[in-house]
Amino acid sequence: MIGGTVARVPPLSGELTSSWLFRLAQAHGETPHGLAKFIWGEGSPWTRDLDRSLSNKQLDAIARFARTHASRATDTSLLAAESQSAGDDRKRAIAPGILAVGVHHRTRRLHGQQVCPDCLSQDKAPHLRRTWRLAFVFACVRHDRLLRDACSACDSPISAYRPSDVPLTHCGECGTSLTRGERVRCDPTTISTQKQLLQALHTNRFMSGALNAPFADWLAGLRVMFGAAARDNGTPGLWQDDAATLVGRGPQHPQLEKSRVERRAQGLRAVVSLSTEWPNRFILRARQCDLTQGMVIHPRRSGVPTWLAEVVRAELRPSRKRVKKIYKPPKQRANKRKALAHPDASKRISERLDRVLGARSR
Ligand SMILES: [Zn+2]
Numbered sequence: 001m002i003g004g005t006v007a008r009v010p011p012l013s014g015e016l017t018s019s020w021l022f023r024l025a026q027a028h029g030e031t032p033h034g035l036a037k038f039i040w041g042e043g044s045p046w047t048r049d050l051d052r053s054l055s056n057k058q059l060d061a062i063a064r065f066a067r068t069h070a071s072r073a074t075d076t077s078l079l080a081a082e083s084q085s086a087g088d089d090r091k092r093a094i095a096p097g098i099l100a101v102g103v104h105h106r107t108r109r110l111h112g113q114q115v116c117p118d119c120l121s122q123d124k125a126p127h128l129r130r131t132w133r134l135a136f137v138f139a140c141v142r143h144d145r146l147l148r149d150a151c152s153a154c155d156s157p158i159s160a161y162r163p164s165d166v167p168l169t170h171c172g173e174c175g176t177s178l179t180r181g182e183r184v185r186c187d188p189t190t191i192s193t194q195k196q197l198l199q200a201l202h203t204n205r206f207m208s209g210a211l212n213a214p215f216a217d218w219l220a221g222l223r224v225m226f227g228a229a230a231r232d233n234g235t236p237g238l239w240q241d242d243a244a245t246l247v248g249r250g251p252q253h254p255q256l257e258k259s260r261v262e263r264r265a266q267g268l269r270a271v272v273s274l275s276t277e278w279p280n281r282f283i284l285r286a287r288q289c290d291l292t293q294g295m296v297i298h299p300r301r302s303g304v305p306t307w308l309a310e311v312v313r314a315e316l317r318p319s320r321k322r323v324k325k326i327y328k329p330p331k332q333r334a335n336k337r338k339a340l341a342h343p344d345a346s347k348r349i350s351e352r353l354d355r356v357l358g359a360r361s362r
């Protein structure tokens, strides 16, 4: 219970706020919800995506409680990463580059928290990393494996919110160890794609061919290209030949931040490759598949970077304009209407009524 001595549990390097908060709760023999109530009073932040929603004031409050420096608490939040990968697109329900977790009450519906089971099992104090919430991170370069975004036994999304006696190395729902299940190794291309993305994040620049853009701008284009996957009707997309070969089922225009790890790895590998030697590889692929402008950039899509929009407009054929169909009533009804429009119509109607009701007195 809280009270008396406060255990000193500073956040670990690269740790995520929710993971730190859970470890703090555990050190005090409290539930994550109980500790949140103690620090902030009513209105539990666990009902939101607390890793990207806590204000600086709220983060200061944890720092004071844990007796650590305020800047260390701020470092655990995803807000800094958000401004780096989202550019001007911040403060939206889905932050570009940050995986969505879809919180409903205190449970998560989307698989936006990834882990590397090998990193977790080697940790002295198992903890979740901030990078595991990034949409363009899908592999652990150190362990040469694909990250995991669900429990292998019950497929529940992973969250730091759990009973205090279930360690972070296990599933918070069913208690199965996260190290169980298949270990998916990554091929060299997947690993190098991951390295390329992280490198661009650190230098805040991506350069290849005619493309020289800050990271947020490059990512904005990758997100658009990721959304132009193969369609369900079998038409090839920018990064798949047909919908059947897509990993996992998904919507026609998959959203990067809501996609599962296998699909993100597959899609990002392809679209990163298409953005290198810009724009030659992209144009070649788009023409091979006879893609129109609308198939790559959805007409209602916002936040399309200039480097991509310009090439799409100049090199791809425009989408066919939809002809607005004029409503034509079915033949039978049309005849009836014609009859009603006849000058004698009112007379005919009254005759018909007479037939139905019997002779009426006039
Ligand atoms: Zn690892």
Ligand SMILES: [Zn+2]
Residues within 6 Å of the ligand: 151, 152, 153, 154, 155, 156, 171, 172, 173, 174, 175, 176
């Ligand atoms: Zn489970």
